[in-house]
Amino acid sequence: MRVLVVEDEKRLAQNVADGLRQGAGYAVDVxxxxxxxxxxxxxxxxxxxxxxxxxxxxxGPVLLERYRxxxxxxxxxxxxxxxDKPSIIKLLNGGADDYLSKPFxxxxxxxxxxxxxxxxxxxxxxxxxxxxxxxxxxxxxxxRAGKRVDLAPMEYRVLxxxxxxxxxxxxxxxxxxxxxDYNWEKFGNVIEVYISGLRKKIDSNSRTKLxxxxxxxxxxxxxxxxxxxxx
Amino acid sequence: MNGSLRKQIIVAVLVSQxxxxxxxxLAIVLYSRAQLLSDFNIMLAGRADSVLAVIxxxxxxxxxxxxxxxxxxxxxxxxxxxWDENGSLIWRSPNWTGAPAALIAGNSATFELxxxxxxxxGVVVRKATIxxxxxxxxxSLRKVTxxxxxxxxxxxxxxxxxxxFATSASLLLLCLAGWFAAYxxxxxxxxxxxxxxxxxxxxxxxxxxxxxxxxxxxxxxxxLVDALEATIAGLQRAFDRERESTADAAHELKTAVAIxxxxxxxxxxxxxxxxxxxxxxxxxxxxCDRLEALVCGxxxxxxxxxxxEEGKSDDIQSIDLVNSCEQSVAxxxxxxxxxxxxxxxxxxxxxxxxxxxxxxxxxxxWVNLLQNAIQHSPPGSTVSLRVSASDxxxxxIAVEDTGAGIPAEHLPYVFERFRRGDPSRSRxxxxxxxxxxxxxxxxxxxxxxxEIESTDGAGTRVLVSLPILTKVSSSK
Numbered sequence: 113m114r115v116l117v118v119e120d121e122k123r124l125a126q127n128v129a130d131g132l133r134q135g136a137g138y139a140v141d142v143x144x145x146x147x148x149x150x151x152x153x154x155x156x157x158x159x160x161x162x163x164x165x166x167x168x169x170x171x172g173p174v175l176l177e178r179y180r181x182x183x184x185x186x187x188x189x190x191x192x193x194x195x196d197k198p199s200i201i202k203l204l205n206g207g208a209d210d211y212l213s214k215p216f217x218x219x220x221x222x223x224x225x226x227x228x229x230x231x232x233x234x235x236x237x238x239x240x241x242x243x244x245x246x247x248x249x250x251x252x253x254x255x256r257a258g259k260r261v262d263l264a265p266m267e268y269r270v271l272x273x274x275x276x277x278x279x280x281x282x283x284x285x286x287x288x289x290x291x292x293d294y295n296w297e298k299f300g301n302v303i304e305v306y307i308s309g310l311r312k313k314i315d316s317n318s319r320t321k322l323x324x325x326x327x328x329x330x331x332x333x334x335x336x337x338x339x340x341x342x343x
Numbered sequence: 344m345n346g347s348l349r350k351q352i353i354v355a356v357l358v359s360q361x362x363x364x365x366x367x368x369l370a371i372v373l374y375s376r377a378q379l380l381s382d383f384n385i386m387l388a389g390r391a392d393s394v395l396a397v398i399x400x401x402x403x404x405x406x407x408x409x410x411x412x413x414x415x416x417x418x419x420x421x422x423x424x425x426w427d428e429n430g431s432l433i434w435r436s437p438n439w440t441g442a443p444a445a446l447i448a449g450n451s452a453t454f455e456l457x458x459x460x461x462x463x464x465g466v467v468v469r470k471a472t473i474x475x476x477x478x479x480x481x482x483s484l485r486k487v488t489x490x491x492x493x494x495x496x497x498x499x500x501x502x503x504x505x506x507x508f509a510t511s512a513s514l515l516l517l518c519l520a521g522w523f524a525a526y527x528x529x530x531x532x533x534x535x536x537x538x539x540x541x542x543x544x545x546x547x548x549x550x551x552x553x554x555x556x557x558x559x560x561x562x563x564x565x566x567l568v569d570a571l572e573a574t575i576a577g578l579q580r581a582f583d584r585e586r587e588s589t590a591d592a593a594h595e596l597k598t599a600v601a602i603x604x605x606x607x608x609x610x611x612x613x614x615x616x617x618x619x620x621x622x623x624x625x626x627x628x629x630x631c632d633r634l635e636a637l638v639c640g641x642x643x644x645x646x647x648x649x650x651x652e653e654g655k656s657d658d659i660q661s662i663d664l665v666n667s668c669e670q671s672v673a674x675x676x677x678x679x680x681x682x683x684x685x686x687x688x689x690x691x692x693x694x695x696x697x698x699x700x701x702x703x704x705x706x707x708x709w710v711n712l713l714q715n716a717i718q719h720s721p722p723g724s725t726v727s728l729r730v731s732a733s734d735x736x737x738x739x740i741a742v743e744d745t746g747a748g749i750p751a752e753h754l755p756y757v758f759e760r761f762r763r764g765d766p767s768r769s770r771x772x773x774x775x776x777x778x779x780x781x782x783x784x785x786x787x788x789x790x791x792x793x794e795i796e797s798t799d800g801a802g803t804r805v806l807v808s809l810p811i812l813t814k815v816s817s818s819k
Contacts, residue, residue, distance in 0.1 A: 121598050123630060127605035135612055166594060191601075193594035214594075215601035218608035 113229050113273060114139040114157070114290045118149030118175065119164040119191065128162060128191075128221065135222040137252060137269050138229075139293040146170025153179055153186070157289045159229050161188045162221075163208075173206060180207035187228040191216065226250065233276040240275045243335040245314065245322055247275045254314075261313050266291075270306045271314075274323070274333035283330035307331060348535075349528050356524040357517070364513035371509040376502050380464075383498055384453060387466040391491040394423055395471050398433065398487060408473065408485060410434040422463060424490040433487065442467075442490045456492065462499065465492025534558040542571055550579040588760045592641055599637050603630040640777040643707070644760065647784030661812055662705060664696040664738050665730050671709035672728060675717065683722035686713070691731030696738035697812045704785045711778040712742040712805050719746035719803065737791075737808045745802040749795070757795055758783045782807075 115138045119125035122144065129140040141156070143149035146167035153161055153175075161179070165172035176188060187209040192199070195213035203211060209231075210224055226249055230236055240247045246255040252268055254261045263271065269291050274282055284303050307323065315321045324332045397414040401407045408427055412434075417423065424442055425433040435441060439458065446454055446467065455464050468489040537555040545552050552575045558564040610623035665688075672688045679686045698705075709728070716726040724745045733739035749757060760780045779795075782805075786793045791809040 121602060123626075123633075124598060124602045124605060127602065127609050131605065131609050131612065134609070193597040194590065214597040215604045218605045218612070221605075 113137075113159040113269070113276075114141070114293065115160045115162060115225065115229075116141050116143065116149065116153055116156070116158045117162045118143045118146065118153075118167065118172070119162070120144050120167050121164070124164075127218070131218045131222060132162075132225060135218070136226055137265055137272075138225075139269075139291055139296075141294045144168075146172065146175045150175045150178055152294070153184065154182060156294070157286070158186050159232060159290060160225055161186055162225065163188055163190050165190060165192045165194070165203075173203065176203075176207050185232070187232040189221075189224060189228055223250075230276075235276055240278070242275060242278050242333055243320055243322055244318075245275075245333075247272060256314055256318060263313060264306075264309065267306050267309050267313070270303070271310055271333070274331060277333075279332065279334045281326055281330045281332045286330070349525075349532055352528045352532075353521070353525050356528070357521050360517055360520050360524075364517050368506070368509040368513050372502065372506045375505045379498055379501060383464060383493075383495070384466060387453075387464070387491055387493060388468065390417055390421065390493070391466055391468045391471070391489045393417065394425065394489055394491060395468070395473065395487070398425060398473050400485070408433050408487065418493070420461075420494050422458065422465065422490075422492040426488040426490075428486050442492075447488060447490065454492070455495075458492075462495045463492040464495045464498070465490060534561055534564055538564060538568065538571075545575055547582065550575065550582075584759075591760055595637055596634075596641075599630070599634040603627060603634055606630050637777075640781065644777055644781045644784060647704075647781055647788055650784075650788040658701040658703065659699055660702060661697050662700055662702055664698055664705075664740065664809070665690050667702065667705050668709055668728055668730055668740065671706055671713060674706075675710065675713050678714065679717050679726065682717055682720070684717050684720045685725040686717075687725060687727040689727060689729040691729065696730060696732050696809075698738060698789070698809045699812050700789050700809070704789070708782045708785050708807065709740075709742075711782050712807070715778055715805075716742050716744035716746070716803070720744045721746060732811065733808060736810060738811050740807040740809070741804055742807075743802065743804045748799045748801055748803050749797040750799050751797075754795060754797055758793070779805075 113136070115132050117125050117128050117132070117140055119128060119142070125142045125144065129142050132138045132140045138159075141152055141158075143152050147169040149161075149163070149167065150170060163172050163176060167175070172190065172192075176190075179186075179188070188207065190203050190208045190211040191214060192203070192211055193214045194200075200211055209228055212221055212224060230238070230249060238248065238250050240249065244257045248254070249272070252272075254263055254268065254271065270287060273287060273290050287303050307325070311321075311323050315323055320335060322333055322335065324334065324336060326332060394410070394415065394417065397411045398408050399411065401409045408425075410425060410433055420438070421436065422439040422442075423434070423436040424439065425435075426447065427433050432441075442454075442456075442465075450469075451467070453464065453466050455462065457463065468491070470486045471489055473485045473487060534555055534557040538558040541552060541554050552572060554568045554571065558568050606623065606627045610620065610627065615623065669688050672686050676686065713726065713728065720726055727741075727743045729739075729741045729743070731739050731741075758779050760777060783793050786807055786809065789809055791807060793808075794806045795803065796806070797803040
């Protein structure tokens with residue numbers, strides 16, 4: 113998952129970004145003013161936008177309005193120092209999905225961020241199941257047939273994204289878009305390495321294969337009616 | 344409340360009307376009395392004439408005059424005396440003991456007397472001529488003096504009646520007038536009450552002041568309405584400004600606390616190496632320093648503003664401005680060098696300007712202004728501070744930089760709290776936007792003025808003028 117943090121207070125942006133990276137395993141981009149924030153939000157695929165309200169160059173509510181107007185459905189979490197009800201109501205009616213008033217609890221921020229991402233993907237359940245595979249979003253653990261599977265952080269992120277789009281075919285480009293932040297050079301073969309790692313850990317000890325490669329299209333995490341066809 | 348404008352006006356109206364009524368009643372009574380007395384006198388004269396008509400010579404040749412009682416017809420209570428020329432009494436009505444001799448000897452035409460406790464008014468007709476036309480030849484012309492008096496009891500009763508009538512009519516009219524006055528005054532004052540009601544409805548939650556249209560058209564109330572409107576609008580502006588800056592302060596403080604809190608939470612999120620913890624603690628300490636700086640800035644602004652309202656700090660001295668500015672320039676030399684900015688301190692014509700102020704306050708102003716100038720100067724440029732006596736009463740301190748300048752649309756707001764030359768504030772320079780607000784509050788506390796001039800892209804100049812205590816012009 114990839115998150116955009118738009119916050120002009122550098123230290124706060126850094127802490128939120130670090131929290132999201134360490135606590136939720138998300139790729140995080142930071143924009144320090146409203147204009148940059150809107151540009152980045154519109155030119156990249158994000159799974160969540162964390163937006164401060166008082167921003168230089170372009171105020172948060174204006175950014176939100178333009179972002180929604182251009183048709184983006186990515187959940188937006190607002191960070192605000194104003195917690196009076198009318199301004200919150202205005203924000204939520206203006207297209208925001210949730211808000212946190214400053215000073216906030218980092219744990220709460222992470223929990224809300226995860227919940228918003230889940231909901232944004234249409235998966236409100238905290239534990240996703242694909243066949244006998246269980247993925248717990250809250251504590252980032254994976255079980256196959258009730259047995260814990262230890263994954264490397266990057267492998268977990270690939271699996272989590274595939275699970276969030278389960279049954280759909282996810283292209284390599286989409287995976288790269290959603291798993292790496294702006295500063296990474298994106299190499300497609302990196303994904304292949306993680307996929308093969310995942311296969312080894314999840315599918316090798318089981319009869320039903322869950323991770324499927326559709327050549328030229330991408331990957332899918334699902335229970336196939338006629339298993340093994342893709343191999 | 345023990346005073347009512349309405350009551351006061353009504354009482355004043357009633358008192359004036361009462362005076363009017365009393366005066367009018369008195370005038371009526373006095374005029375009627377005079378009129379009645381003159382009528383009475385004419386009547387008395389007429390009756391005296393009728394007495395005269397029945398006086399004639401005696402039948403004998405004694406040449407005495409006699410009064411023919413049989414032909415005399417006068418009211419029974421009247422008093423009559425008739426004297427001949429020689430002073431002998433011709434006739435006197437039986438109910439009288441006689442008029443005082445002085446009355447007949449004197450020359451007054453009318454008199455008043457009491458006879459058995461009855462007031463009488465009378466006339467003295469002197470030298471009345473008797474025409475005796477007996478035997479159809481004119482007799483000798485004989486003169487008599489007639490004293491005729493009649494009771495004025497009826498007259499007094501009449502006057503009393505007129506008085507009673509006038510008084511009761513006045514009182515009735517007074518009551519009517521009083522009622523009209525009360526009604527008129529109440530009605531006349533109702534716009535005032537409505538105005539008071541409208542003014543009472545204004546509160547912190549509801550600033551809309553809608554004075555009754557009637558009050559606006561009354562010449563006495565219109566100035567009050569205008570004054571109220573201006574005051575309420577001013578209050579609202581001040582209140583909104585205060586609320587906004589409180590919200591700004593809250594935003595800054597909450598953000599600073601949010602940073603510190605998130606730093607600490609992040610640190611405890613997962614186990615770290617000793618170095619990791621050390622780094623995290625250093626970060627948290629930095630955040631703490633920031634928070635501290637913000638709190639200090641907010642407090643010194645509040646303090647400076649309080650001085651401006653209630654008087655200045657205790658440590659007031661005579662300070663040489665040139666000296667004070669030079670010290671601040673020296674203090675900031677390190678900062679300037681670190682940003683490769685040069686600083687110059689210039690004095691005009693060797694002017695020596697001495698002001699009365701607290702040294703710490705002045706230093707705060709210079710340091711803030713210089714810091715701003717240095718932070719907004721490109722490397723290699725020069726920040727200059729010029730001290731001069733602009734006129735015999737004021738010293739002018741100009742701090743000038745050749746930085747990016749401030750866009751004209753933001754210029755009016757730079758002295759407001761938490762402003763950073765951008766409506767949504769840029770944190771690039773790391774300040775809180777309190778510096779200029781503090782400067783202004785301090786300068787204004789010393790009855791000075793602070794202004795800012797800026798050309799977008801060409802630099803900024805801040806001008807501070809302070810009243811001089813003494814100026815020793817050393818012309819070289």
